[in-house]
Amino acid sequence: MPVSHEALAERLRDAYQQGATPPLRDGLEPNDGDGAYAVQAINTGLWTARGRKIVGRKIGLTSKAVQTQLGVDQPDFGVLFQDMEIPDSGVLPASATLQPKAEAEVALILGRDLNHDGLTADDLLAAADCAVAAIEIVDSRIADWKITFADTVADNGSSAFFVLGAPRRLLQGLDLYTCGMALEVNGAIASIGAGAACLGHPLNAAAWLANTLARRGEALRAGDILLTGALGPMVAIKAGDRVRAQIGGLGQVSFSVE
Numbered sequence: 001m002p003v004s005h006e007a008l009a010e011r012l013r014d015a016y017q018q019g020a021t022p023p024l025r026d027g028l029e030p031n032d033g034d035g036a037y038a039v040q041a042i043n044t045g046l047w048t049a050r051g052r053k054i055v056g057r058k059i060g061l062t063s064k065a066v067q068t069q070l071g072v073d074q075p076d077f078g079v080l081f082q083d084m085e086i087p088d089s090g091v092l093p094a095s096a097t098l099q100p101k102a103e104a105e106v107a108l109i110l111g112r113d114l115n116h117d118g119l120t121a122d123d124l125l126a127a128a129d130c131a132v133a134a135i136e137i138v139d140s141r142i143a144d145w146k147i148t149f150a151d152t153v154a155d156n157g158s159s160a161f162f163v164l165g166a167p168r169r170l171l172q173g174l175d176l177y178t179c180g181m182a183l184e185v186n187g188a189i190a191s192i193g194a195g196a197a198c199l200g201h202p203l204n205a206a207a208w209l210a211n212t213l214a215r216r217g218e219a220l221r222a223g224d225i226l227l228t229g230a231l232g233p234m235v236a237i238k239a240g241d242r243v244r245a246q247i248g249g250l251g252q253v254s255f256s257v258e
Helices: 005-018 033-049 064-070 121-127 149-154 202-215
Strands: 054-060 076-081 090-092 101-110 128-138 159-164 180-185 188-194 225-230 242-247 251-257
Touching (some): 005 149, 033 076, 076 149, 101 180, 101 188, 101 202, 121 128, 128 225
Parallel strands (some): 090 251
Antiparallel strands (some): 101 225, 180 188, 242 251
8 A cells, every 4th residue: 555645744754854765656656746745735734833934935847857857847836934044145054954955046025915826927027026036955855866746746845945135126127037147156156047947937937836826725925935946957065065146137145054
């Protein structure tokens, strides 16, 4: 008999302290999105019951190349909790992650609630209060990052921490399509990309998320942080690294690993 969703959720929670677990093949088929989101929801409910506060969502798998690699045709999402945020120029304790990687993204801060389907990129442009340069520190509780779509969804979108830059920019007049991104590790370029790498435009990714949540009976709220997806390849990081990203029109954001 397949392992239950509750048992898989517990296995992932335990992995945060005990180390990465093998892929979840004994309970989830590689493309079982419904089952994987059910596992994610179990842990989200438990963590919120314990006092963790949801402050937004992260979008993953926004790169067509990565979707092809995993054999899926859609992005995924995870939940952002307040205790996942690291201050700009702050410190990520190396002991807080298992096998971390960094990726630079455009973050949006919503100015109003979004709770219905059929939204477009223009709707998200109108709803967003501002945009900000961001770095997401992704991590996997699945050993050696040997993930399928179901593994990463169940594992809260392989999320860990995030950093928001200090400058907040109004979206009007910003070019989030051709904006360039450079991610440095210890002063050396480690990843480059552009806004178009994120589902063709970061606002496309945000609209996908809002519509997907609406169809699931969930809503985005004013003040929510949306990490819209990587603008370039993610980069492995380790203790002693200094990480900085710069995104055209949005400025820079940084942190260090200690």
